[in-house]
Amino acid sequence: MDMTSLVSTADAACGGNALQAPGCKRRIASAFGRAASTYDNAARLQKQVAEQTRSCLPALTAADAAILDLGCGTGLETRALGRRYRQARLFGLDLSPDMLSLAQSHQQATDCHWICGDLEVAPLPSGYFDLVYSSLAVQWCADLADVLSSCYRLLSPGGWFVFSTLAAGTLHELSTAWRLVDGRNHTNCYPPLSLHRQKLMRSRFAVHRLYQQTHRLYYPSALHLIRELKALGANTLVDDQPASGLTGKQAMVSLEKAYRTFAGTQGVPATWQVVYTALRKPP
Numbered sequence: 001m002d003m004t005s006l007v008s009t010a011d012a013a014c015g016g017n018a019l020q021a022p023g024c025k026r027r028i029a030s031a032f033g034r035a036a037s038t039y040d041n042a043a044r045l046q047k048q049v050a051e052q053t054r055s056c057l058p059a060l061t062a063a064d065a066a067i068l069d070l071g072c073g074t075g076l077e078t079r080a081l082g083r084r085y086r087q088a089r090l091f092g093l094d095l096s097p098d099m100l101s102l103a104q105s106h107q108q109a110t111d112c113h114w115i116c117g118d119l120e121v122a123p124l125p126s127g128y129f130d131l132v133y134s135s136l137a138v139q140w141c142a143d144l145a146d147v148l149s150s151c152y153r154l155l156s157p158g159g160w161f162v163f164s165t166l167a168a169g170t171l172h173e174l175s176t177a178w179r180l181v182d183g184r185n186h187t188n189c190y191p192p193l194s195l196h197r198q199k200l201m202r203s204r205f206a207v208h209r210l211y212q213q214t215h216r217l218y219y220p221s222a223l224h225l226i227r228e229l230k231a232l233g234a235n236t237l238v239d240d241q242p243a244s245g246l247t248g249k250q251a252m253v254s255l256e257k258a259y260r261t262f263a264g265t266q267g268v269p270a271t272w273q274v275v276y277t278a279l280r281k282p283p
């Protein structure tokens with residue numbers, strides 16, 4: 001099998017095909033929309049990851065640089081970008097209108113332009129942005145290669161694309177526990193770092209930072225983790241299959257039992273594998 005076939009096989013296995021189905025983006029937007037009012041309180045992991053993503057940001061030479069936050073959600077990060085680049089022209093784009101209205105309602109958000117759209121096809125002018133930023137949104141896209149080409153087009157020469165996304169091994173405890181309960185897939189699949197690297201190497205960007213970091217949070221029970229994912233809106237299963245296994249209370253009792261095999265003194269763990277990337281379009 002050649003490299004192109006290997007990459008597309010890995011993409012298909014990781015929900016790439018399902019993410020291209022028209023209804024899938026609608027389901028993702030609805031889940032995030034329903035969670036808009038609970039997102040900020042639930043976003044423990046997202047805040048840690050965002051802080052680390054911001055540590056990869058470059059110094060920008062133009063004071064009035066144009067900055068785009070892709071998958072901006074409630075605008076937590078867009079506001080942080082505004083504090084760091086004080087005179088920048090800020091743009092926040094998200095798939096969910098409800099997330100955007102919440103972002104817009106913040107006092108510090110008045111100078112930001114909010115756009116409802118799909119980051120994979122971002123209908124914005126070419127060569128306009130000095131920095132495109134995205135924290136934990138790209139994993140909801142069908143193909144990283146398409147995101148890379150779209151961002152390359154949006155950036156001015158010398159512009160930066162800094163983002164974080166999820167990799168293989170994310171929520172492996174939940175995935176294993178569910179498989180023990182009903183043999184089904186209840187979590188999304190993410191590509192390994194090696195596949196990210198291949199796609200970056202094939203893009204026209206110069207790679208300045210690329211590394212993976214493990215983040216682990218602890219919960220009193222599996223139910224607490226599941227509730228948190230729902231409160232974040234991050235509970236859409238992209239490769240949704242019709243329910244066939246156990247459901248309801250009995251399934252949860254079995255899930256707790258299976259998940260407890262991972263428990264330690266701090267509670268039950270949930271692991272996220274996060275890839276951090278800083279890319280530059282050649283000047």
Ligand SMILES: C[S@@+](CC[C@H](N)C(=O)[O-])C[C@H]1O[C@@H](n2cnc3c(N)ncnc32)[C@H](O)[C@@H]1O
Nearest residue numbers: 032071072073094095096099118119135137140
């Ligand atoms: C986990 S939240 C992250 C929000 C924000 N970046 C943060 O760090 O707090 C993911 C966000 O990406 C948005 N999203 C998912 N798929 C998207 C897409 N294809 N285009 C634009 N936004 C998308 C969701 O609506 C959601 O607001």
